Amino acid sequence: MFAVAALMALGTVIDQGEAPSYYFEKFPEDNPVFGVITWRWILTPGFDHMFSSPVFLGLLALLAASLMACTYTTQIPIVKVARRWSFMHSAGSIRKQEFADSLPRASIQDLGVILMGSGYEVFTKGPSMYAFKGLAGRFAPIGVHIAMIFIMAGATLSATGSFKGSVDVPQGLNFVIGDVMKPKGFLSFAPDVFNTEVHVNRFYMEYYDSGEVSQFYSDLSLFDLDGKEVMRKTIKVNDPLRYGGVTIYQTDWGFSALQVKKNGEGPFNLAMAPLKLNGDKKLFGTLLPLENSGSSNVKGISMLARDLQSIVLYDQEGKFVGVRRPSSKLPIEIDGNEIVIEDAIGSTGLDLKTDPGVPVVYAGFGALMLTTCISYLSHSQIWALQDGSTVVVGGKTNRAKLEFSEEMNRLLDKVPELISISENTTDSKQSAT
Structure with a gap:
C-alpha cells in the first residue's frame, strides 16, 4: 500500500500523457532534476502514463492478492469461530475472561432475559449460557477488503x-x-x-x-x-x-472567424488566429487585405480581439482607428473603406x-x-454457568473494553436476587414475634 501511494503521489507530480519531446525538454540528461531524475526514469517504466503503467498495475495486482489471502486465511476463519455457539461448562474457564463476576442467589434465566433486552443473542444448554452481539463487526473487515478490491479493479478498468x-x-x-x-x-x-x-x-x-x-x-x-x-x-x-x-x-473556447463587410460587399469570413501572449490571457487577430494578395508586401486592416464582444481595428500603418461591437453593425471608415463587423463566430x-x-x-x-463504519461495532461475547445458586459470568469484546466492563456491571445490577423458602418462613416468624 505504501508503494502504491508513493506512485500515485509521483503520478500527481509528473505531468501525465504528454508527448515524449515534453519530457526530453523538461527532464534533460545533461541537467537532471534533483541531480538524478531524467526522462529515462520517466519514459522507460511508463511513468508518463502512471496509472496504466505495468509497474503500477502490477503493484495493484499484488495488493489485491494480499487482501484476498488475508481474507481467506484470517478474516473468514475468525467469522466462522464467532458464529459458533461456544458454551463453557467450567466456572474456572469463565473466570479467566477479560470481565468476570459471580452473582450469588441468582438465576441464569433472569440473566438471559436481561441480556436479550440489551440486544444480545442468547443461547442456553442445560446450566450453561452463551450470548453475543455485534457480529456484523466481525464481517466488516471482509467487506472492507472486498470494497478495496472493487476500487482497485475500477481504477484499473479506468486506466486501461x-x-x-x-x-x-x-x-x-x-x-x-x-x-x-x-x-x-x-x-x-x-x-x-x-x-x-x-x-x-x-x-x-x-x-x-x-x-x-x-x-x-x-x-x-x-x-x-x-x-x-x-x-x-x-x-x-x-x-x-x-x-x-x-x-x-x-x-475552453476560441475565436473562429469574423464576418466582415467592405464597402457593402460580403460578408467575408476572416479566420482569426490565436496570438501568443505572456500569461493566460487570450488574444486573436486577423487581416483584411486592401491590396492584391499576390503582391510581396500585402497591407490591410488589422483586427484584434480578446473575446467575442469587441473588435479593435488598425489601419494599414498600424494606427489605432476604433472599436466596434459585432452586434452594433455600425460602420467605420478606414483608409477610404467602409467596414462593418457583422458577426463574431466563436469555437467551443x-x-x-x-x-x-x-x-x-x-x-x-x-x-x-459503510463497512469501515460497521467495523467499529464491538463484537461482545458473554458466558454464564449456573453453579448451584450462584451464577458465574464472564465476557470479552474486541473493542471499547472499558465501555464493555461498565455495561456488564449495569446489566448484572439488574439481575434479581433469589430468596429461598426457608428464609421467607424465618422472616415471617420474626415478624410475628
Missing part, C-alpha cells in the same frame, strides 16, 4: 479501458464522436455510440462587469446514423453532457471521455465507507 479526446469546433459545424476519441489501454473497446454526430448549434459567453469572461456555453445536438436528433443540451463548465457512456465537457473547446471504471470505483468507495 477508457477513451479520451479533445476537439475545437466552430459554431455551426459538427464532428463524429469516434473521430476524436483515442483509446487509453488494451481494454478499450469502442461502443456503438461512437457513431453519433455532434452538432454545435450555438456557442456564446457571459461576461463580468469588468469585461472578463465569466462563463461560456455550447448548445449541442446529438444525431444518430439515421440523422435523427437523439439528445440536445446546452453545456457549460461543470455541467457536462452525458450520453451512452460518453461525457462531453465544456473546457470540448473534452470527451468514456470511463467504464467510474461506477465500479463509486460502488467500491460507498461500500468502503
Whole structure:
C-alpha cells in the first residue's frame, strides 16, 4: 500500500500523457532534476502514463492478492469461530475472561432475559449460557477488503479501458464522436455510440462587469446514423453532457472567424488566429487585405480581439482607428473603406471521455465507507454457568473494553436476587414475634 501511494503521489507530480519531446525538454540528461531524475526514469517504466503503467498495475495486482489471502486465511476463519455457539461448562474457564463476576442467589434465566433486552443473542444448554452481539463487526473487515478490491479493479478498468479526446469546433459545424476519441489501454473497446454526430448549434459567453469572461456555453445536438436528433443540451463548465457512456465537457473556447463587410460587399469570413501572449490571457487577430494578395508586401486592416464582444481595428500603418461591437453593425471608415463587423463566430473547446471504471470505483468507495463504519461495532461475547445458586459470568469484546466492563456491571445490577423458602418462613416468624 505504501508503494502504491508513493506512485500515485509521483503520478500527481509528473505531468501525465504528454508527448515524449515534453519530457526530453523538461527532464534533460545533461541537467537532471534533483541531480538524478531524467526522462529515462520517466519514459522507460511508463511513468508518463502512471496509472496504466505495468509497474503500477502490477503493484495493484499484488495488493489485491494480499487482501484476498488475508481474507481467506484470517478474516473468514475468525467469522466462522464467532458464529459458533461456544458454551463453557467450567466456572474456572469463565473466570479467566477479560470481565468476570459471580452473582450469588441468582438465576441464569433472569440473566438471559436481561441480556436479550440489551440486544444480545442468547443461547442456553442445560446450566450453561452463551450470548453475543455485534457480529456484523466481525464481517466488516471482509467487506472492507472486498470494497478495496472493487476500487482497485475500477481504477484499473479506468486506466486501461477508457477513451479520451479533445476537439475545437466552430459554431455551426459538427464532428463524429469516434473521430476524436483515442483509446487509453488494451481494454478499450469502442461502443456503438461512437457513431453519433455532434452538432454545435450555438456557442456564446457571459461576461463580468469588468469585461472578463465569466462563463461560456455550447448548445449541442446529438444525431444518430439515421440523422435523427437523439439528445440536445446546452453545456457549460461543470455541467457536462452525458450520453451512452460518453461525457462531453465544456473546457475552453476560441475565436473562429469574423464576418466582415467592405464597402457593402460580403460578408467575408476572416479566420482569426490565436496570438501568443505572456500569461493566460487570450488574444486573436486577423487581416483584411486592401491590396492584391499576390503582391510581396500585402497591407490591410488589422483586427484584434480578446473575446467575442469587441473588435479593435488598425489601419494599414498600424494606427489605432476604433472599436466596434459585432452586434452594433455600425460602420467605420478606414483608409477610404467602409467596414462593418457583422458577426463574431466563436469555437467551443470540448473534452470527451468514456470511463467504464467510474461506477465500479463509486460502488467500491460507498461500500468502503459503510463497512469501515460497521467495523467499529464491538463484537461482545458473554458466558454464564449456573453453579448451584450462584451464577458465574464472564465476557470479552474486541473493542471499547472499558465501555464493555461498565455495561456488564449495569446489566448484572439488574439481575434479581433469589430468596429461598426457608428464609421467607424465618422472616415471617420474626415478624410475628
